[in-house]
Amino acid sequence: MEVPEFLHEIASAFASIPSVEAVAWCGSAATGVADAHSDFDFYVYTNAPVPVEDRRSVISERSRHSQLNNIFWELEDEWIDRENRRFNAMYRAHDFVLGEIAARLDRYSADLGYTTAYCFSVANGFILHDPRQWLDGVQARLRQPFPEPLVRSIIAKNRPVLGGGMQSCYLAQMKAAIERGDLISLNHRVAVWIASYTDILFAVNRQYHPGEKRLVMYMQGLPDLPEKAVEDVPRLCALAGSLSSPIIEQVSGMLSRLDRWLEDNGLQTEFFSVSTLPNIR
Numbered sequence: 001m002e003v004p005e006f007l008h009e010i011a012s013a014f015a016s017i018p019s020v021e022a023v024a025w026c027g028s029a030a031t032g033v034a035d036a037h038s039d040f041d042f043y044v045y046t047n048a049p050v051p052v053e054d055r056r057s058v059i060s061e062r063s064r065h066s067q068l069n070n071i072f073w074e075l076e077d078e079w080i081d082r083e084n085r086r087f088n089a090m091y092r093a094h095d096f097v098l099g100e101i102a103a104r105l106d107r108y109s110a111d112l113g114y115t116t117a118y119c120f121s122v123a124n125g126f127i128l129h130d131p132r133q134w135l136d137g138v139q140a141r142l143r144q145p146f147p148e149p150l151v152r153s154i155i156a157k158n159r160p161v162l163g164g165g166m167q168s169c170y171l172a173q174m175k176a177a178i179e180r181g182d183l184i185s186l187n188h189r190v191a192v193w194i195a196s197y198t199d200i201l202f203a204v205n206r207q208y209h210p211g212e213k214r215l216v217m218y219m220q221g222l223p224d225l226p227e228k229a230v231e232d233v234p235r236l237c238a239l240a241g242s243l244s245s246p247i248i249e250q251v252s253g254m255l256s257r258l259d260r261w262l263e264d265n266g267l268q269t270e271f272f273s274v275s276t277l278p279n280i281r
Contacts, residue, residue, distance in 0.1 A: 003126065006085075007040065011128035013058045014089070019048035021094050022135035024125030039078075039086035043125055045094050045135060055089070063087075094134065097122060101142065108149040110157035113195025116150075120208035146206035154203040155267060158196035163255050170196070171251055178243050186247070190240040193251065194233060197258065201225060204265055226254075226261035 003025065011023040022045040044050070052069050055077055059066050063079035070076045076090040100118050103109040123142035127135055163171025170193045177185040195212070201222060202209045210218040219230055226232075232254050239245040262268065 003128065008128060010058070010062065010087070011042065013062075014042065014044050015129040015131075017050055017054045017058070019046045019050050020129070021045045021047045021132070022127065023129040024127050024135060026121060026125040039088050042087070042089040042128075043121070044089055044091045045097065046091055047094055049093075050091055055091075059089075097138065101138065104150060105141070105144075105147055108147060108153045110150070110153040111199075112158060112161060113192060113199050114209050114211060115154050115157075115199050116202065116208040117211045120210050123208060142208075146203075146208075151203045151206065152267070154199055155262065158199050159258075159262075162193060162196055162258075163251060171248070171255070174251065175248060178248070181243055183241075183243055186243065187240050190236060190247070194236065197254070198233070200258070200262075201229065204262070204267065224261075224265070226257040228257060229254075232257070 007025055011025070014020055014023050024043045024045070026041045026043050056066075056068060059068065059077055059079050062081055064082050066077065066079035068077045070078065074090045074092065076088055078086070078088050080086050101122070104116055104119055119142055123139055125135070125139070127139075130136055160166050161169050163169045166172070170189050173189045174186055174193075177183075177189060194215075198215060198219065199209055201219065205222045205224055207222065216230060216233055219225065219233065232250070236247070236250055236254065239247040239250055
């Protein structure tokens with residue numbers, strides 16, 4: 001991919017800050033799937049905290065509007081340049097990056113949903129500055145085969161909460177939300193259900209989870225999926241908008257298809273059938 005010159009120029013400006021280890025261009029624009037809502041994302045990898053004044057010196061002369069030092073997700077700065085292009089720089093301590101990768105690839109630690117999304121973001125950055133080849137080495141490690149113990153760890157962590165084996169599983173909580181007339185709770189349970197469901201799908205395909213954006217598009221690129229999975233996820237989202245919709249039947253069907261698929265892949269599950277799930281109030 002040909003990188004626009006203005007991105008090289010911005011990366012060079014960040015690289016002049018002494019504590020910056022590497023700079024990568026990331027996100028939808030870097031991967032060729034940008035749309036009208038996309039911006040230009042930079043991951044700035046650091047070996048020490050980057051003072052806000054140093055960041056301001058890079059951004060202020062290149063922007064007509066900026067918002068610095070956002071700490072709501074990662075530490076990040078946002079700005080719009082004079083050509084109305086939007087930018088976002090996220091600052092990542094390289095020790096934290098290595099720790100997060102070790103948790104997945106060495107200790108096989110799983111989360112409830114999005115277990116490997118951080119690995120995906122690091123692995124898919126387009127390197128613009130990396131003089132010691134630190135980031136190149138990290139990406140090379142992330143290109144190694146997906147660890148088989150991590151596949152099983154992700155299934156073991158995420159399959160029980162989907163439904164059928166725990167009285168506090170998401171499916172039981174969806175039933176309770178419908179009976180209480182609690183649409184907000186229902187929507188929240190559907191969102192985390194999809195996060196855990198897709199965590200399993202990407203793990204079984206030995207691929208890193210891309211995160212919540214364009215998720216169905218990334219699912220369509222997986223070589224192996226449960227029956228109807230690509231149609232099931234958007235349908236589930238649509239059904240979550242009504243307390244009277246057949247959402248429980250939809251989730252139960254998705255679970256049955258998921259379990260058959262896991263068994264076909266030699267990843268047998270040991271959970272109760274969804275038909276045995278008690279009604280929890």
